[in-house]
Amino acid sequence: MYKRTSAGSIGSETELEEVRDHAIRVNEPLTFEGISLYQVDYRLNELATFTFGVEVEDEDGEAEALEDVVFEVDLNDPEMFYEFDNGYQIEIIEYFPNFYIDDDGEPTTMNRIPDNPRIIFELFPPDADPAVDTGEISLIGVQVNEALNGEGDHTIRMLGVEMLDLTGLTIRRDHTLPIIMAGGVIFMIGLVQGSYWFHRRIWIQQKDGEFFVAGHTNKNWHTLKKDIDYLGGKVALPEVVDQADKEQEEKELKEKEARKQEEQLNEGGRK
Amino acid sequence: MFELSSTLLYIAFGLYLASTIFFTVSITGKKFKNKAGEEQNKAGLLGYLSAIVALIAAIAYFITRWMATGHAPVSNMYEYTIALGIAMSLAFVIMYPMYKNNYLGLFTMPVVMLIIAYGSMFPGEAQPLIPALQTNWLFIHVITTAIGQGILAIGFAAGVLYLVRMIDFTKASKKVKGIEFIMFTLLATVAYIAIGMGFNAAGYTATFDYVNEFGEEAAIDYYLPPLVGPNEGELVSEQGFNPIINMPEFVRSDDVNTVVWSIIGGLFLYGGLRFGFRKPVAGLLQPLVRNVNPQTVDEISYRAIAIGFPVFTLGGLIFAMIWAQIAWTRFWGWDPKEVWALITFLFYAVYLHLRLSRGWQGEKSAWLCVIGFALIMFNLIFVNLIIAGLHSYA
Numbered sequence: 001m002y003k004r005t006s007a008g009s010i011g012s013e014t015e016l017e018e019v020r021d022h023a024i025r026v027n028e029p030l031t032f033e034g035i036s037l038y039q040v041d042y043r044l045n046e047l048a049t050f051t052f053g054v055e056v057e058d059e060d061g062e063a064e065a066l067e068d069v070v071f072e073v074d075l076n077d078p079e080m081f082y083e084f085d086n087g088y089q090i091e092i093i094e095y096f097p098n099f100y101i102d103d104d105g106e107p108t109t110m111n112r113i114p115d116n117p118r119i120i121f122e123l124f125p126p127d128a129d130p131a132v133d134t135g136e137i138s139l140i141g142v143q144v145n146e147a148l149n150g151e152g153d154h155t156i157r158m159l160g161v162e163m164l165d166l167t168g169l170t171i172r173r174d175h176t177l178p179i180i181m182a183g184g185v186i187f188m189i190g191l192v193q194g195s196y197w198f199h200r201r202i203w204i205q206q207k208d209g210e211f212f213v214a215g216h217t218n219k220n221w222h223t224l225k226k227d228i229d230y231l232g233g234k235v236a237l238p239e240v241v242d243q244a245d246k247e248q249e250e251k252e253l254k255e256k257e258a259r260k261q262e263e264q265l266n267e268g269g270r271k
Numbered sequence: 272m273f274e275l276s277s278t279l280l281y282i283a284f285g286l287y288l289a290s291t292i293f294f295t296v297s298i299t300g301k302k303f304k305n306k307a308g309e310e311q312n313k314a315g316l317l318g319y320l321s322a323i324v325a326l327i328a329a330i331a332y333f334i335t336r337w338m339a340t341g342h343a344p345v346s347n348m349y350e351y352t353i354a355l356g357i358a359m360s361l362a363f364v365i366m367y368p369m370y371k372n373n374y375l376g377l378f379t380m381p382v383v384m385l386i387i388a389y390g391s392m393f394p395g396e397a398q399p400l401i402p403a404l405q406t407n408w409l410f411i412h413v414i415t416t417a418i419g420q421g422i423l424a425i426g427f428a429a430g431v432l433y434l435v436r437m438i439d440f441t442k443a444s445k446k447v448k449g450i451e452f453i454m455f456t457l458l459a460t461v462a463y464i465a466i467g468m469g470f471n472a473a474g475y476t477a478t479f480d481y482v483n484e485f486g487e488e489a490a491i492d493y494y495l496p497p498l499v500g501p502n503e504g505e506l507v508s509e510q511g512f513n514p515i516i517n518m519p520e521f522v523r524s525d526d527v528n529t530v531v532w533s534i535i536g537g538l539f540l541y542g543g544l545r546f547g548f549r550k551p552v553a554g555l556l557q558p559l560v561r562n563v564n565p566q567t568v569d570e571i572s573y574r575a576i577a578i579g580f581p582v583f584t585l586g587g588l589i590f591a592m593i594w595a596q597i598a599w600t601r602f603w604g605w606d607p608k609e610v611w612a613l614i615t616f617l618f619y620a621v622y623l624h625l626r627l628s629r630g631w632q633g634e635k636s637a638w639l640c641v642i643g644f645a646l647i648m649f650n651l652i653f654v655n656l657i658i659a660g661l662h663s664y665a
Contacts, residue, residue, distance in 0.1 A: 027406040027598045038600045170600050180602065184589045191581045222370065222570050244566050259441070 024169065034173055041168035047114045048164035049074055052140070054088065054123065057153040070159065075114035087126025090156070091135070094120040099141060117141055123154050200224045202231070213240075273397065276335035279328050280353070280391075286325030287360065287384045293318030294376035298559055315373040319364075322380065326364050329357040340397040343410035345417065347398060348655060352390025354414070355651070356383050358421025362575065366425060370571055374563050378428040385457065386424075388464045408594040415586025420647050422579030423619065429572035430640030436563045437634055440554030446634075447551055453641060454552040455541045462536025463529070470495050477511025479504040484520045491525060499528040526656070569633050572640050573626060580619050587612045611650040618643055 022030045029038040054069040071082045071090065075097065082090040096109040099118035107118070118141035128135060137148040138156055145155070200217035202224070213231075217224040228240050297314035333354070336344040344350040363379045400409075431453060438446050477493040481501035491501050493511065500514030501524040518524040544552045591612065592602040603609060622639045625631040631639070 026402040027408070029597060029600075036600070040600060172600050177596070177602075180592075184592070188581065188585060188589065191584060195577045195581050222567065222574075242566065245564065248565060255439075 034175065036172050036174075038170045038172065039167055040170045043166045043168075045163045046166050047075055047117060047142075047161060049162040050117070050119075050158055051160040051162075053157050053159045054090075055155045055157055057155070063155065065157070073119065075117050076112075078119070089124040089135075091122045091124070092119055093122050093137065118144065120148070121156055123156060125154065198223070200227065202227060272335055272339035276332045276339055277395075279332035279335060280387075283325045283328035283332060283357075284384065284387060286321050286328060287380055287387070290318045290321035290325060290376065291380040291384065293321055294373050294380060297373045298377055315371075315376070318373065318376050318380075319367055322360060322367070322376065323364055326357070326360050329360065333357065336397075342400050342404070343414065345410060345413040346400055346404055347393070349390055349393035349395045351413065351417065352393065352651065353387050354417045355420055355424075356386035356390060358414075358417040359383050359386065359424045360421075361418065362422040362425045362579070366422075366571070366575065366578075369574070370567060372563075372567060372571065374432055374560055374568070375425075375429060375571060377559075378432045379425060382424065382428050382457075385460055385464075389460060392464060392467050403598050406594075406598070408590070408597065412586060412590040412594050415582060415590055417586075419579050419581075419583025419586050422575055423583060423647060424644055426572045426575035426579065426640045427644030429568050429575060430637035430644075432560060432563065433565060433568045433572060433637040434634065434641070435553050435556050436560045436565055436568065437637075438553070438557075440551050440557060447553075449638070450553040451551050455537055458540040458544075458552075459533045459537025462540055463533035466495065466532050466536050467529075475510060476508060477506065478508040479511075480507050481505070481524075482520060486520075493525055493528060495528055495532050497528060498531050499524055501525075565633065569636065572637060573632075576619060576622060576640065576643070580623065583619070584616060588616055607654050608650065611646070611654050615643065615646045615650060618646055 020030075020032070022028075024030050024037055024039050026039050029036045031037075050073045052071055052073065054066045055063040056066055057063055066086075066088070068086050069084050069088050069090075071084075073079070073092070078092060078095055080092045080095075084090075094107075096107060096118045097112050097114040097116075098110040099107060099116045100110055102108045118139060120137060120139050122135040122137050124133065124135040134149070136154050139146045139148055140156055140158065145158070147155070198218060198220035200215065200220050200223060202213065202215040205212045205214075213228070215224050215228065225240075225242065232238075232240060293314045297312060297318055300312055300314055333344060336350075345354050359379065360383045363376070363383070367376065431450075434446075434450050434453075438444075438450055440447055471494060475494060475496070477497050479491050479493065479497070479501050481489060481491055481504040483489040483502070490507070491504075497504075497506075497511055497514040500517040502517060502520035504514065504517055504524070506513060518527055541552060544555065548555055591609070595604065595609075596602040618639075622631075622636065622643060625639070626636050
């Protein structure tokens with residue numbers, strides 16, 4: 001990462017000072033001034049450059065390659081015009097990085113990524129004048145090579161292809177992050193306090209020769225009960241019975257009796 | 272090192288089994304008290320000690336596997352499911368001294384064994400990590416989440432214990448059906464493990480040529496006898512037979528076949544118990560737990576959830592969001608796993624609120640514990656295996 005050292009309009013060449021060197025990888029974004037750069041995607045063996053040559057058909061119909069006319073087309077940013085020493089000129093009329101035929105039957109491109117590149121060339125032999133004549137027009141892509149205006153003895157051939165490994169970077173700036181972080185921290189503190197800090201108290205009051213024992217707890221009923229049992233063991237308190245346990249026992253006893261009665265009734269009915 | 276870790280896992284599993292047996296003995300065995308009224312039956316203590324030693328062996332498995340593979344062993348279904356089982360036993364070891372309740376051991380240890388055995392059904396070979404997982408956040412996020420879910424699973428065990436104790440099995444009711452469905456699910460899991468291990472030991476493979484979802488010819492291997500065949504499947508191996516029906520192409524027929532086998536096995540086990548004893552299966556357990564104090568069990572399940580909820584929130588949501596921000600450029604992206612983690616979080620939040628402010632205690636809260644655990648398992652199994660998302664690492 002570099003920083004501009006001198007003022008100047010944006011885009012103009014200025015002195016750059018290295019600020020930081022950081023290899024961006026998945027899980028290791030580069031963050032500066034609230035902006036983060038992430039690696040989000042990668043592709044291997046993407047089409048990058050095509051190399052073309054030109055063949056000439058002589059009178060016998062045999063093809064012969066023109067050694068001087070070889071050119072490269074950068075698929076991400078093609079030059080549109082090529083001129084050669086021996087007078088040949090080649091122009092790219094149309095370039096479709098990701099070719100398809102749209103609903104109206106027109107050839108067009110889906111996006112700027114050269115997944116399915118097609119190029120329409122216009123070739124001018126030395127004796128033709130680009131300003132006046134129409135050259136030989138051909139459509140070339142991967143495994144596609146069509147002459148569009150049919151006449152002519154020149155053919156453009158694809159000689160080679162270069163591949164490139166790509167990675168996708170995403171740039172994000174999110175001002176809400178500190179707020180979300182603060183929210184998360186406050187939430188966790190509250191949750192942990194509420195869940196892990198218990199309190200319990202037991203009061204004992206003497207009134208008219210009687211002892212009143214009372215207790216209060218948040219979510220820690222079991223320990224409160226144990227504390228009261230412990231107290232009962234130290235001083236001669238009567239055994240404390242949990243109301244809920246007692247109710248439960250009584251309920252079950254009643255159910256049992258009801259069932260017994262029912263059975264007796266049934267037996268009685270049978271008799 | 273890798274073999275050592277597998278051996279340690281076997282040892283741990285054996286010790287969990289021993290612990291289950293000890294806890295069973297502590298409950299069904301004779302109660303003999305000495306003159307001071309102290310319990311002399313030490314089986315409960317032995318059960319707890321076995322659980323501790325098992326946990327140590329399991330943690331040793333975890334560490335040796337970590338050393339052998341070079342990354343925290345929580346990166347696929349095999350590793351995570353086993354880690355969840357270990358986390359549950361860790362939660363039990365922490366919670367047992369608070370209540371010294373042997374019934375909790377009786378209900379927790381089998382669930383731990385079931386989870387670990389289920390996890391070991393997935394392929395357990397060491398795999399290299401994809402780049403998004405190559406960071407310390409892997410173990411920070413996943414281990415915290417596993418521990419949180421393990422503690423919440425104790426709430427499930429205590430909830431089931433409460434339901435088995437309290438439900439009236441003499442009358443047919445929705446509650447009886449509900450608890451019987453839980454028992455059936457557990458038995459179907461047992462059946463799945465038994466059938467899978469049996470045919471695996473026998474080396475069973477049936478291969479089919481079939482037409483896959485893209486309309487292409489492909490081959491598929493079945494490791495269980497093919498009751499349900501693939502789309503336009505043709506048997507090409509010696510083993511196997513012609514399936515009863517063939518599935519359409521958009522269904523993963525081998526998974527459906529496995530599910531069919533599990534359900535049939537579960538029905539056999541369940542039916543055998545049900546008609547053998549002429550009683551609901553959970554009703555068979557009820558006499559065992561007659562002496563359980565329902566209030567205590569209710570409190571245990573509530574405590575488990577109160578302890579597990581913040582841990583789960585921290586690991587499953589907060590750490591998850593921090594990591595998502597680092598690896599995927601956004602802290603929240605409505606990935607299926609994120610959504611289900613949020614649903615689980617909200618569900619337990621509702622549980623706590625209903626309990627504290629609406630007084631949903633006892634049976635209602637026990638049912639909620641069961642549903643919460645079902646959500647966790649759904650998020651683990653179905654979201655990983657069936658729904659495609661960023662978390663599909665199995």
